[in-house]
Amino acid sequence: MNIGLDMMGGDFSPLEAVKGVQLYLQQSHAPATLWLVGDENQIRPLLVEHGIDAASVQVVHAPQVIEMNEHPTKALKEKQQSSIAIGFGLLAKNKMDAFISAGNTGAMLVGAHYSLKPIEGIQRPTISTVIPKENGKTGVLLDVGLNADCKPENLNQFAILGSLYAQHILGIDQPRVGLLNIGEEEGKGNLLAQATYPLLKENQQINFIGNIEGRDLLIDKADVMVCEGFTGNVILKLAESLFDISRQHKVDSAYFDRFDFEYYGGTPLLGVTKPVIIGHGISRGKSFLNMIKLAQKMLETDLLGKMKESFLS
Amino acid sequence: MNIGLDMMGGDFSPLEAVKGVQLYLQQSHAPATLWLVGDENQIRPLLVEHGIDAASVQVVHAPQVIEMNEHPTKALKEKQQSSIAIGFGLLAKNKMDAFISAGNTGAMLVGAHYSLKPIEGIQRPTISTVIPKENGKTGVLLDVGLNADCKPENLNQFAILGSLYAQHILGIDQPRVGLLNIGEEEGKGNLLAQATYPLLKENQQINFIGNIEGRDLLIDKADVMVCEGFTGNVILKLAESLFDISRQHKVDSAYFDRFDFEYYGGTPLLGVTKPVIIGHGISRGKSFLNMIKLAQKMLETDLLGKMKESFLS
Numbered sequence: 275m276n277i278g279l280d281m282m283g284g285d286f287s288p289l290e291a292v293k294g295v296q297l298y299l300q301q302s303h304a305p306a307t308l309w310l311v312g313d314e315n316q317i318r319p320l321l322v323e324h325g326i327d328a329a330s331v332q333v334v335h336a337p338q339v340i341e342m343n344e345h346p347t348k349a350l351k352e353k354q355q356s357s358i359a360i361g362f363g364l365l366a367k368n369k370m371d372a373f374i375s376a377g378n379t380g381a382m383l384v385g386a387h388y389s390l391k392p393i394e395g396i397q398r399p400t401i402s403t404v405i406p407k408e409n410g411k412t413g414v415l416l417d418v419g420l421n422a423d424c425k426p427e428n429l430n431q432f433a434i435l436g437s438l439y440a441q442h443i444l445g446i447d448q449p450r451v452g453l454l455n456i457g458e459e460e461g462k463g464n465l466l467a468q469a470t471y472p473l474l475k476e477n478q479q480i481n482f483i484g485n486i487e488g489r490d491l492l493i494d495k496a497d498v499m500v501c502e503g504f505t506g507n508v509i510l511k512l513a514e515s516l517f518d519i520s521r522q523h524k525v526d527s528a529y530f531d532r533f534d535f536e537y538y539g540g541t542p543l544l545g546v547t548k549p550v551i552i553g554h555g556i557s558r559g560k561s562f563l564n565m566i567k568l569a570q571k572m573l574e575t576d577l578l579g580k581m582k583e584s585f586l587s
Numbered sequence: 588m589n590i591g592l593d594m595m596g597g598d599f600s601p602l603e604a605v606k607g608v609q610l611y612l613q614q615s616h617a618p619a620t621l622w623l624v625g626d627e628n629q630i631r632p633l634l635v636e637h638g639i640d641a642a643s644v645q646v647v648h649a650p651q652v653i654e655m656n657e658h659p660t661k662a663l664k665e666k667q668q669s670s671i672a673i674g675f676g677l678l679a680k681n682k683m684d685a686f687i688s689a690g691n692t693g694a695m696l697v698g699a700h701y702s703l704k705p706i707e708g709i710q711r712p713t714i715s716t717v718i719p720k721e722n723g724k725t726g727v728l729l730d731v732g733l734n735a736d737c738k739p740e741n742l743n744q745f746a747i748l749g750s751l752y753a754q755h756i757l758g759i760d761q762p763r764v765g766l767l768n769i770g771e772e773e774g775k776g777n778l779l780a781q782a783t784y785p786l787l788k789e790n791q792q793i794n795f796i797g798n799i800e801g802r803d804l805l806i807d808k809a810d811v812m813v814c815e816g817f818t819g820n821v822i823l824k825l826a827e828s829l830f831d832i833s834r835q836h837k838v839d840s841a842y843f844d845r846f847d848f849e850y851y852g853g854t855p856l857l858g859v860t861k862p863v864i865i866g867h868g869i870s871r872g873k874s875f876l877n878m879i880k881l882a883q884k885m886l887e888t889d890l891l892g893k894m895k896e897s898f899l900s
Contacts, residue, residue, distance in 0.1 A: 408832050419769050422777035456732050456820040464735035464817045488824030492832060504777045505818045507769040511801030512822065516829075519721050519805060519842070527838045 275305060275573045276332075277566055278370035281312030282339045282357040283377020284557045288312055291376070292320040294562020299330060306570050309370050311336050311357045336360040339377075342555055346380030350388075358382060362389035365548055372569035376540065376553030376561070383420065383543070383552075390546040393578065395585030398428050399545030400435060400503075401552070403510045404444075406532035407494045414440050414449075415491070415499045418541070419507035426469040429453070429500050430477060434584055435544045436498035437480045442575040443568070444497075452486030452496025454505065460484070466502060474500070479584060510535075539564030547578060588618060589645075590882045591683035594625030595652040595670040596690020597870045601625055604689070605633040607875020612643060619883050622683050624649050624670045649673045652690075655868055659693030663701075671695060675702035678861055685882035689853065689866030689874070696733065696856070696865075703859040706891065708898030711741050712858030713816075714865070715749060716823045717757075719845035720807045727753050727762075728804070728812045731854070732820035739782040742766070742813050743790060747897050748857045749811035750793045755888040756881070757810070765799030765809030767818065773797070779815060787813070792897055823848075852877030860891060 279295065281288040291312075298304055310317055314335040321328055338356035340349040350359055358377055362385040364370045375382050392399055402416035414436045421428060433451045440449035453474055455463040460471055462485060474482045486496050491509065501509075517533035519525075539561045540553035549572040551565045572578065592608065594601040604625075611617055623630055627648040634641055651669040653662040663672055671690055675698040677683045688695050705712055715729035727749045734741060746764045753762035766787055768776040773784055775798060787795045799809050804822065814822075826846055833843035852874045853866035862885040864878045885891065 408835065422769060422780075454821060456735060456817055464815075467735075467817070488821035488826075489828040491821075491825050492828055501821075502777075504769055504780070505821055508767060508801035508804075508814075508818055508822065509825065512804050512825070513801075515802040515805055520838075520840075522721065523840050523842045525833075525838050525840045525843070527833075527836050529832070529836045530838070 275307070275570065276309055276370045277306040277569045278309040278311055278361050278364060278373040279562070279566065280357045280361050280373070280375030280377055281310050281317050282336070283375040284553060285555045286558060287376065288316050288320060290558045291562050292317065292324055292326070293559030294566065295331065296324045296326055297559055297563040298566045299326060306566065307332060308566065309334055309364065311361045311364070313337060313339070334360060334364065340381045342378055344378060344381070346378060346384040349378065350381055350384055358385050362386070365389055371573055372549035372551070374540065374551045374553065374562070374565045374569055376555060376557035379552055382550065386543055386546055386550045390548055390550070392545055393547055393582050393585055396431055396545040398424070398431070399543055400432050401541045401543055402436060402439065403535070403541055404538050405491060405499065405513065406529070408492050408529055409494045411494050412444055413497050413499055414444065415501070415506055415509060416544070417501070417503035417506050418510045419503045421503040424466060424502040426466060426473050429466070429470045429502065430473040431545070433474055433477065433480050433482070433498060433500045435581060436500060438577060438580050438584060439542075439544060440497045442577045442580060443571055446497045448481045449497035450483045450495070451480045451498045451500060452483055452490065454499055454501035455485035455487060458485050458487065536561050537564065539568055542568065542572065545581070549573060549578065588620070588883065588886045589622055589683045590619040590879055591622040591624055591674050591677055591686040592875070592879065593670045593674050593686070593688035593690050594623050594630050595649065596688040597866060598868045599871060600689065601629050601633060603871045604875050605630065605637055605639070606872025607879060608644065609637045609639055610872055610876040611879045612639060619879065620645060621879065622647055622677065624674045624677070626650060626652070647673060647677065653694045655691055657691060657694070659691060659697040662691065663694055663697055671698050675699070678702055684886055685862035685864070687853065687864045687866065687875070687878045687882055689868060689870035692865055695863065699856055699859055699863045703861055703863070705858055706860055706895050706898055709744055709858040711737075711744070712856055713745050713748060714854045714856055715752065716848070716854055717851050718804060718812065718826065719842070721805050721842055722807045724807050725757055726810050726812055727757065728814070728819055728822060729857070730814070730816035730819050731823045732816045734816040736817075737779060737815035739779060739786050742779070742783045742815065743786040744858070746787055746790065746793050746795070746811060746813045748894060749813060751890060751893050751897060752855075752857060753810045755890045755893060756884055759810045761794045762810035763796045763808070764793045764811040764813060765796055765803065767812055767814035768798035768800060771798050771800065849874050850877070852881055855881065855885065858894070862886060862891065
C-alpha cells in the first residue's frame with residue numbers, strides 16, 4: 275500500500291512530518307510505502323538528520339506550498355505545483371492509495387472534491403471526530419463541520435458511514451447510533467431532527483438507539499452520534515478547548531488528558547473513494563504517525579470497500 | 588414587590604422550596620413579599636418547622652400538582668387548581684410581579700405563553716443560561732432550547748435581550764455579543780448564521796464583536812453568545828454534564844465546580860412582560876433562594892421595562 279503525506283502542511287512542517295515518518299518506520303508493522311510530497315530541498319536533509327534511508331520512502335518534489343490562510347479554491351488553481359495539488363494528482367492517478375495532510379483544511383476538502391468521487395450513492399461526504407467517553411471508551415461524532423446545513427437523508431447516510439467506521443476502525447461490534455437532539459422522545463427536536471428520526475428508525479443497516487442529548491455526548495450511551503455539521507463543529511471545538519482549559523487550571527485528570535485531540539492525529543474524510551485524512555495545523559510527529567496508522571487501518575480493513583457495498587443497494 | 592413561588596415544583600418540594608423561603612427571609616435585603624403557591628396542608632407545617640412566621644408570607648392554597656412528566660398543555664387545562672395554573676392566574680391578575688417554579692418546564696412555558704404577552708415587538712421569547720468563563724467571569728448563552736428552529740431576526744432579538752440581561756443582571760458594561768458559528772470570518776456558517784451576521788452587524792443596540800466558535804464558549808471572548816435553541820440546548824446539557832463528570836473523576840477544580848448549574852438557580856424566560864423563572868427539577872434550598880434573588884433583581888433593575896423600551900422603535 276502507498277500512503278501519501280503532505281510534508282509541507284501544518285505549523286511545524288516539514289520537521290514534524292519527518293518525525294512522524296521516522297516513528298512510522300520504527301513500527302514493527304509498517305507495511306506501507308510512504309510517499310513524501312513536498313520541497314525536497316527541505317525534506318532530504320531532514321531525512322538524513324533523522325536517519326531515514328531515502329530508499330525506504332518515495333520523495334515527490336513539490337516546490338509550492340498552500341499556506342494555512344489562503345483561499346482554498348483559488349490556491350489550488352494557482353498553485354498546481356503545491357504539495358496538496360500534487361498529492362491529489364497522485365491519488366487520482368492511483369499512484370497513492372491514501373493522502374494525509376495537516377495543511378489548509380479547505381484546500382484538502384476542495385482537492386478531494388475535485389480529485390476523488392464520492393462513493394456511489396453518497397450525497398455528501400462527511401468529517402467526523404472521535405469523542406473520548408468518560409468510561410474510557412471512544413465514540414464517533416459526525417458531521418463536525420463539512421456540512422453546515424443538512425437534509426435528513428444526509429444524516430441517515432452519516433449514520434451508516436459512522437457505524438462502519440466505529441465497527442472497522444474502532445472495533446465496536448454493532449455500534450449504537452444516537453441522533454443528537456434536544457429531548458429523549460421521538461418527535462422532539464428541530465425540524466431536521468424530527469424528520470431524521472424515522473429514517474434512522476427504519477434503517478436496517480444501523481443499530482439505532484434513539485435520541486441522545488448534550489449530556490450523553492461524553493457518557494457511554496451511543497457509539498455513533500449523528501448531527502448536522504454546525505452543531506457538531508461547535509461541540510468538537512468546545513471539546514478541544516477542554517484540554518487547554520484543564521491544563522491551564524492544572525486539572526490532573528487522565529480523562530481530560532484524553533481531550534488532547536492532537537493525539538488522535540486527524541479526521542478522515544468519509545464517503546469518498548479513497549482515504550483522505552486531515553490533521554490539525556498544530557500536528558506533531560506523534561500526530562503524523564497516528565494519521566499514517568489510521569490510513570493504513572482504513573486500507574487494511576478495506577473500510578471504503580465496505581462503505582461501497584453498503585450503498586450499492 | 589410580590590414574588591410567587593410554586594412550592595410543589597421540583598423533585599424535593601415542598602421541603603426544599605420552604606428552605607429557599609427561609610434562606611431568603613434571613614437575607615438583610617429581602618424586600619419582596621413571597622407568595623407561596625401549593626398545598627397548604629403540606630406547606631404550613633413546614634413553615635412552622637422552619638421557624639417561618641406565616642404572617643411574613645402569603646400562602647395560596649393549590650390542591651393539585653402538575654407532575655414532571657405530564658403533557659404540559661393537557662395538564663394545565665385539566666388541573667386548573669394546580670400550583671402552576673394558579674400561579675400564572677395570579678401573575679396575569681397582577682397580584683404577583685414574578686413567578687418561579689422548579690416544576691414541569693413545558694407547563695411553565697405553556698402557562699407563560701397563555702397568561703403573559705410577549706413584550707411588544709418581540710417575535711419569540713427565549714431562555715438563556717449563564718456560562719462560567721474560565722477566567723472567573725460569567726457569560727450568557729441564548730437560546731438554549733425554547734426555539735429549536737429560528738429565523739435570523741429571532742437571533743437578532745435574542746442578542747438584544749441577552750445584552751440587556753448581561754448589562755443589568757450580570758453588571759457587564761457594553762456586553763460583547765458574539766454569534767456562535769463554525770468559523771471566524773463573516774460569510775462562514777450555515778444559512779442561518781450567514782443571514783444573521785449582517786443583522787447583528789447593523790444592530791446599533793448591541794456591541795457586536797463578530798463570530799465566535801465552540802472553542803470560545805468557555806473563554807472570555809464574548810459576554811453574550813447567540814445561537815438557535817438546538818445548538819444552545821446541546822451546549823447547555825454538555826456543560827451541565829461536565830460537573831458530574833468532574834466529580835466522578837475526582838477532578839479537584841474550582842473552575843469545574845462552577846459547572847454546578849443548580850447553583851445558578853434557574854433560567855429566566857426573557858421577552859415576556861413579567862419575570863418567569865424556571866428551575867431545575869433537582870433544585871435545593873439554595874437554588875430556590877437564588878431564583879428568588881434573580882426575580883428580585885429583575886424587578887429592582889426594571890429589566891423588563893428596559894426590554895420594552897428597546898423594542899419600542
